Each structure stands twice: as structure tokens, then as C-alpha cells.
């Protein structure tokens with residue numbers, strides 16, 4: 109299993125600080141450009157030092173606020189492997205599934221992880237491993253899992269038609 | 270079996286006799302909304318093999334988020350959207366200056382009682398004030414909807430909120446909305462539907478009602494609902510007569526046929542009751558919408574600019590309340606007023622409110638979102654403090670990261686711009 113480095117943030121992190129609203133109609137879909145603005149107003153150090161495979165760990169209501177998908181795609185572009193949170197805002201959760209970013213809701217593990225720690229993710233058994241032990245997370249509803257497995261909604265539709 | 274509004278409308282659309290919270294359904298919305306993000310959605314749509322939009326008559330597109338375009342890049346974005354609209358034969362297209370999508374869709378009778386609206390905008394629950402189902406979705410999902418006409422939705426649990434009593438003069442529905450979000454928190458309705466009822470709702474004007482489902486987006490709600498009553502139907506009839514004189518009777522009949530109401534014995538996940546007469550003017554302090562404090566405790570806060578506008582509080586009643594506060598006086602701070610639609614701007618001119626505001630030293634902007642999300646037309650410098658009638662005060666939303674946003678009702682915004690400090694309008698109106 110791969111070991112992921114952790115970036116830890118708090119509760120109620122909103123989409124405006126994950127990806128700035130002022131960039132939504134000017135920054136293109138170009139991944140390098142998207143990645144440069146990731147978490148710009150939350151943690152200015154993030155974009156420069158994030159590494160492919162890193163994981164974001166956050167408290168409750170990650171991604172509340174606007175429906176902008178760049179708040180998902182900028183993290184994918186920055187190489188983020190997954191977001192593990194105590195809970196997600198509704199539209200963020202949908203966007204992540206439909207864009208193929210791994211989102212894991214696991215309130216029990218959050219207090220045990222800090223920036224600089226590492227975590228392992230066992231998708232098969234829906235388990236997280238860290239120094240504090242192993243933590244179970246819920247599987248996605250059956251009908252939605254197909255979308256994630258296809259790598260997002262667009263890929264799922266391409267396969268269907 | 271008894272059901273909430275949300276359960277009923279989703280079941281009917283999916284062709285099911287009944288549904289349970291947690292069921293995942295394929296929904297075919299009546300209206301699909303997008304705005305300045307349409308060009309980006311079209312790029313995703315172009316990756317699909319479909320080519321043509323499945324139901325072009327169901328799309329509604331407004332240019333409002335950065336309109337008129339502040340940079341050549343924004344202008345190019347609009348040009349791409351116009352090309353897409355022409356190529357796909359989309360008729361519900363609203364140009365720069367017509368207004369904010371949520372307001373325009375209601376004014377134009379595109380959305381109404383009993384219809385389902387899915388929009389690439391988080392404030393799509395707004396449409397619920399008319400007894401519609403409105404939910405925000407992402408851009409990729411809109412691309413999929415354009416292609417297939419369908420999208421998966423999970424049936425949410427519903428929270429019921431009963432309002433008793435009436436707001437006292439000087440207190441607005443925005444104060445109740447902020448109070449509620451403060452109580453239940455910014456995720457108090459996450460994944461859930463909200464239904465409002467009670468005599469407090471019946472007593473509210475349509476414009477006051479519009480604020481409530483709109484603000485439920487700030488509590489994480491999937492959608493929010495107010496049952497259409499006689500006041501709502503009267504508003505609709507007058508509005509449709511104005512915006513679509515040729516077919517307003519048919520449209521109204523369609524809405525009457527589609528309208529749905531919750532069963533009296535429907536099951537709710539939670540039930541809260543508020544006596545509106547206990548609500549006082551409140552402010553959401555930086556940088557979260559649930560960080561609520563009464564206006565009376567914030568008198569020492571300096572204000573550089575007031576902003577009255579947005580899909581939440583940019584309507585005629587809001588502009589009237591502001592004009593009443595500043596009439597015959599000069600502002601100590603800047604005040605930016607951006608009506609939510611061209612119709613509201615016309616009415617505000619006709620009523621003399623715009624002249625009153627200009628006399629006091631206010632700035633008037635083109636109907637649209639303005640600086641609400643930091644795109645243009647009055648963004649904030651580092652260290653600046655704004656008091657705004659909008660719905661979000663997240664860090665950096667209106668410009669620089671180091672600026673601060675306080676959210677309030679439009680009368681409080683006007684009073685604060687007048688004195689340069691957060692001010693209770695009563696201190697101006699009855700000193």
C-alpha cells in the first residue's frame with residue numbers, strides 16, 4: 109500500500125479559499141495553472157510544496173460555498189490523491205465524484221492526523237491506516253460507485269453511449 | 270403514503286409512486302441553468318459524443334457574473350457563450366445587463382411552482398421561494414445533463430422550519446435567515462432539504478420570502494421550499510403579465526397544474542420553530558456566514574464600503590429600504606448599489622430611489638453579480654472592510670485576501686455606509 113503525506117486543515121474550509129473566485133473565469137483548464145492557485149487563500153505555502161500522492165485531511169464541511177469545480181480539479185491538478193474529511197459540503201462531494209477525486213468521509217480518524225503525518229488507504233476494505241490504528245470508512249452507494257470507477261461522470265457517459 | 274414536498278416532486282419526476290430519503294433517482298429537470306460558466310461547461314460537453322443538446326428548450330443561460338466583461342479574457346468567454354447559444358438554438362438566453370440568473374429566471378417565468386431546476390450555481394435553491402425544486406450542481410454534471418437530459422440525485426431528508434409571529438419594523442427576512450444559520454451552523458442542513466411554513470411566512474412579502482431559500486445554500490441545503498400562497502400567485506400573475514404578455518395565462522395555468530404541497534403528516538428529520546417577533550438586526554462577521562452577532566454589539570467596526578445587491582438582497586424593497594435610510598444625507602463611506610435585474614433598476618428609477626441614492630453619493634452598477642464573488646465592479650483592497658447585503662463573507666471573496674466582509678440586511682448596510690461604522694438603521698431613522 110502507498111504511504112501518503114498529509115496536509116491538515118480545519119472545519120468549514122470553503123471553496124473560495126480552495127480556489128479563488130476571482131480566478132474562475134480567467135484561469136483556464138490548464139492543470140499547471142489550476143494547480144498554482146490551489147488553496148491560495150488558505151495556505152500560500154501549499155501549491156509550491158505539495159507532492160503527487162499527498163492527501164488533504166480536514167474537519168467538517170470541507171468545500172462549502174460555491175459550486176465551482178476548480179475547487180476539485182485544482183487539487184487533482186496539484187497531484188492530491190484524496191481528501192479525507194469529517195464531512196463534505198454537498199456540491200463539493202458530488203463534484204469530486206463526478207470529476208474522479210477520491211473523497212473519504214471518516215470523522216473518527218481526523219483528530220489522529222496532523223500535517224507531516226502519513227496515512228495509508230485500503231480502498232478494497234474501506235480502511236485507513238495511521239499510527240493511531242485503523243479506521244473504517246463507509247462505501248459509496250452502489251449506483252454512484254460506477255461513476256467513480258469509470259473515473260468520473262464524463263468517462264461514465266462515454267462508456268455508456 | 271404521506272410525503273414532504275421534496276419527496277413528492279422527485280418521485281413524480283422519476284415516475285415512482287413514493288420514495289424514501291436516501292434513494293438515488295434519475296431526475297429529468299424542467300430547467301437547466303448556467304451563466305458565465307457556460308463556456309467552460311461547453312468545453313466539457315465537447316468531450317462527449319452527443320454533439321447536440323438533448324433538450325435545448327430546457328436550458329436557461331444568463332451573462333451576469335462578470336458582466337459587462339472587465340477584461341478581454343472575460344469578453345472572450347462571453348463571445349464563446351454567444352456562439353454556443355446560437356449553434357445549439359437556445360432561446361432562453363439573457364444578455365449582459367438583464368440581471369442575476371436566479372432573479373431573471375423568476376421574472377421571466379422560466380421557473381415556477383412544481384418545476385425542477387438544476388443549476389451550475391450554488392444559490393439555485395433560490396427558486397424554492399416559488400414552490401419549485403432548485404438545487405445546485407457542478408459543471409461536469411451540467412454537461413452531462415445537456416447531453417442526456419438526466420442526472421442522479423439522492424432524495425434528501427427534510428428539515429421543517431415553522432415561523433410564528435411577525436418581524437418588527439426595521440427587521441428584515443435577511444436577519445431571520447442569518448439568525449437561523451447562526452443557530453444551526455453553516456452545515457446545519459448539509460445534504461438536506463428545508464421546508465418553511467407558518468403564519469410568519471404568510472405575512473412576508475414575496476421579496477422577503479425570496480431571501481430565505483436563497484440563504485439556505487449557506488446552511489448546505491440541497492433545496493428549500495415555501496408553499497405558493499395567494500400572495501405568491503398574485504405576484505406571479507402580475508409578473509408574467511409584464512414579462513410574457515403573449516402567453517402568461519397558459520404559463521400560469523401550467524404552474525397551477527404542476528404546483529405541489531407537502532402532506533400535513535409528512536415525516537421530517539427535524540422541526541424548528543422561530544417566533545419572528547424576537548428577531549433583531551444581526552450581522553454575519555468575517556469569515557463565515559454562521560458567525561452571527563447583533564448589530565447593536567458592532568458599533569465600533571469601521572466600514573469603508575457598503576454593497577447592496579446580489580441574488581439575496583438586490584431587489585426593489587432592498588433598494589427602497591436603503592433609499593429611506595440615506596434620503597437627504599451624505600454618505601461617510603462609499604455605497605455601491607447594484608440592482609439584481611434590469612426590471613428592478615427600471616422600477617427603482619421610476620420610484621425615485623436611484624436619484625435619492627445618487628444624491629447621497631452612492632454608485633449605481635449594471636444589474637448583475639457585481640463584486641459579490643470578487644470578479645469586478647468594486648472589489649476590495651487589502652485591509653478594506655465591506656458591509657454587504659450578499660450571502661457569503663468568505664475570506665478574499667470580494668477581492669484581496671486581507672479584506673473583510675460583514676453581511677447584513679440592506680437597511681443596515683445603508684446606515685453603516687452613512688456613518689462609516691456598523692450602524693442600526695433605527696439610529697438614523699428615529700434618532
Ligand code: SF4
Pocket residue numbers: 334369370371390392578579580581637638641642659660
Ligand atoms: S449575486 Fe453572488 S451569490 Fe448570487 S449568483 Fe451572483 S455571484 Fe452568486
